[in-house]
Amino acid sequence: MSLAIETRELSKRYRRVRALTECTVTVPQGRISALVGPNGAGKTTLLRLLAGLASPTGGTASVLGGSPRQDPAFLAEIGFLAQEIPLYRRFTAEDHIRIGAHMNPRWDASLVRTRLAELRIPLDQRVGTLSGGQRAQVALALTLAKRPRLLLLDEPVAALDPLARRNFLAAAVILADGLRIASHWHSILAACSGSTACLRQTPLVNGTLGDLPYLSLIVPAVLGILWGAPLVAHELETRTIDFAWTQSVTRTRWLTVKAGWLLLAAAACGGAITALTTWWSGPDNAQHASAFEPGHFDTQGIVPVGYAVFAMALGIAAGTVTRRTLPAIAVTLGGFIGLRLVISDFIRQHYMAAVTTYYNVADSFTPRGQAWVLAQGAISPTGRVVPTGWGDLYPALPASCQKLLPGSPTAKGDSLNAVFSCMQAHGWRGFATYQPASRYWPFQGIETGIYVLLAAALIAVTYVIIRRRDA
Numbered sequence: 230m231s232l233a234i235e236t237r238e239l240s241k242r243y244r245r246v247r248a249l250t251e252c253t254v255t256v257p258q259g260r261i262s263a264l265v266g267p268n269g270a271g272k273t274t275l276l277r278l279l280a281g282l283a284s285p286t287g288g289t290a291s292v293l294g295g296s297p298r299q300d301p302a303f304l305a306e307i308g309f310l311a312q313e314i315p316l317y318r319r320f321t322a323e324d325h326i327r328i329g330a331h332m333n334p335r336w337d338a339s340l341v342r343t344r345l346a347e348l349r350i351p352l353d354q355r356v357g358t359l360s361g362g363q364r365a366q367v368a369l370a371l372t373l374a375k376r377p378r379l380l381l382l383d384e385p386v387a388a389l390d391p392l393a394r395r396n397f398l399a400a401a402v403i404l405a406d407g408l409r410i411a412s413h414w415h416s417i418l419a420a421c422s423g424s425t426a427c428l429r430q431t432p433l434v435n436g437t438l439g440d441l442p443y444l445s446l447i448v449p450a451v452l453g454i455l456w457g458a459p460l461v462a463h464e465l466e467t468r469t470i471d472f473a474w475t476q477s478v479t480r481t482r483w484l485t486v487k488a489g490w491l492l493l494a495a496a497a498c499g500g501a502i503t504a505l506t507t508w509w510s511g512p513d514n515a516q517h518a519s520a521f522e523p524g525h526f527d528t529q530g531i532v533p534v535g536y537a538v539f540a541m542a543l544g545i546a547a548g549t550v551t552r553r554t555l556p557a558i559a560v561t562l563g564g565f566i567g568l569r570l571v572i573s574d575f576i577r578q579h580y581m582a583a584v585t586t587y588y589n590v591a592d593s594f595t596p597r598g599q600a601w602v603l604a605q606g607a608i609s610p611t612g613r614v615v616p617t618g619w620g621d622l623y624p625a626l627p628a629s630c631q632k633l634l635p636g637s638p639t640a641k642g643d644s645l646n647a648v649f650s651c652m653q654a655h656g657w658r659g660f661a662t663y664q665p666a667s668r669y670w671p672f673q674g675i676e677t678g679i680y681v682l683l684a685a686a687l688i689a690v691t692y693v694i695i696r697r698r699d700a
Contacts, residue, residue: 233258233293233379234279240287241274248274251288258293258378273312276383280309293379305334308377312384314368318357322350322367326374333375341370349455445502445528449536450565452495457544458557460487461691465552480695488545488688492538499537503529514599521601521669523573530673535680540565542684542691549691568683572676578603580675583662590659591649598666610656627655 234256241249249271256262264272277283281297330336464470507529514520548557588594606616615622630651
């Protein structure tokens with residue numbers, strides 16, 4: 230395997246101070262690695278040596294097959310973000326984007342603008358007036374715009390809170406080389422087929438990327454809170470509504486334009502996220518046949534589009550009713566989570582009548598394809614239903630069958646075959662109640678339709694209130 234970084238006894242000395250002593254490390258290409266150590270251990274010195282910002286006083290270093298150096302060809306392959314976030318404080322983010330375009334052979338300006346727009350960081354505001362977390366996000370986006378082969382980060386999350394740190398690092402990983410990482414993820418699933426222990430030992434699975442499909446659960450709520458709730462409520466709070474509603478535009482048209490664009494953006498955002506997560510989860514679905522199960526059904530297909538549209542409509546309606554942004558955010562978050570739980574836990578399984586199959590209790594039964602199993606267990610001759618699990622089954626067994634359980638003095642070895650044969654002789658049957666795999670897309674359509682209809686009802690209520698209520 231080719232190496233991205235290789236050092237041998239690398240040392241750096243500043244007069245009488247040893248900043249780095251005989252450091253030997255190798256990092257293969259395609260890996261995510263971390264430097265861990267106390268303050269003064271030489272982590273920053275090592276990164277500066279690898280980036281070509283300092284020269285070693287001993288040992289050797291190789292980066293992407295060559296020595297670190299101040300050479301345009303080498304620097305084009307390296308992305309380095311220092312802990313101090315070295316940006317021009319009097320320049321805006323847009324100024325930095327233009328500077329980067331002039332100084333780099335391959336520069337992805339659209340990546341920076343898109344990323345900062347998602348974070349709602351203004352491009353026309355001086356960097357020095359932004360918060361520490363916002364400056365770190367600007368610096369990361371600018372570093373990634375080089376499309377470097379090697380990304381070196383020197384504690385760039387020091388100014389961020391814990392949640393922002395997790396999101397920052399996730400963005401760094403995904404934006405740096407999302408397709409390669411996705412390919413690596415799919416390869417891991419194929420290599421670990423049938424082995425849960427293998428997956429648990431894989432950092433990529435247990436880290437942020439393993440949770441990627443759950444973005445389609447989080448994003449709709451965020452859209453409703455950050456965009457939907459303030460749409461009308463903020464205008465009412467700041468009284469800019471007095472200006473908007475005295476122009477040569479009716480209230481109906483004003484709301485149609487503002488709400489229409491946001492609902493369209495929510496649908497597009499939900500569609501993009503669900504397309505990503507559906508593709509990302511493909512190998513896992515094929516391996517475990519789990520796409521129809523709760524927690525997977527909600528993150529794939531077309532239902533996240535319905536979630537996003539509903540959350541946006543709920544935010545707009547809540548802001549119109551409460552006339553305050555913070556109460557609207559609380560109502561949006563609570564309403565969205567509450568409805569999601571009610572539908573997923575109590576209503577979804579009843580979209581269509583479930584299928585129940587009875588089978589020989591001595592045999593096993595698994596529905597074909599990616600079916601959603603609602604219940605499975607055994608039924609006694611008297612009609613008593615016992616779910617899967619010996620804790621519930623043991624008390625219901627005939628005494629003659631209990632004596633055959635492993636561990637009993639009269640048991641015939643450690644096999645359960647004798648127990649199952651005894652149950653069958655006494656008239657017991659196995660059962661499985663499930664939604665067949667063929668109903669996956671009908672269920673997706675039904676649930677999406679429910680959320681879209683609810684969104685339409687909320688927008689209708691908003692129209693009525695806007696037209697009748699005084700400003």
